[in-house]
Amino acid sequence: MDGRDLFFRFLFGGSAVVLSYVTAKLLPWEVIGGIFAAFPAVMVVAVMMVGMKKGSKEAAKIAQGSVYGMIGCLLCALTVLFSLQFTRNWWGSFIFGLISWFASSLFLVYMRDYKKKKKESSIKPDHG
16 A cells, blocks of 8 residues: 555545534434444445455455444444443443444354355365
């Protein structure tokens, strides 16, 4: 990754995050603001940058991986919501949510790889 790539990632990703934040703050409905706060700015920029540099096939791999991360985001948001309701500790809820995001995303990738390996092993004939 060169300096130009970093600059464009910063420019596009940062702009998307700032736009999402400003939109969330300007809207009078908190729930809509929360939806914009969860805007997938990083994913959009990552897919765009990889697509420009390496093509659509590699961009599709990034998009596929983002599905697992976004499912993890849903679990993170639910974890933070319920943790805040029970503990009223925003810092601990935040940390617990990040852990749930990372662990659930990795678990989904592991399950995908496990399922793929299992499918491959059932297709190959046994030469024994």
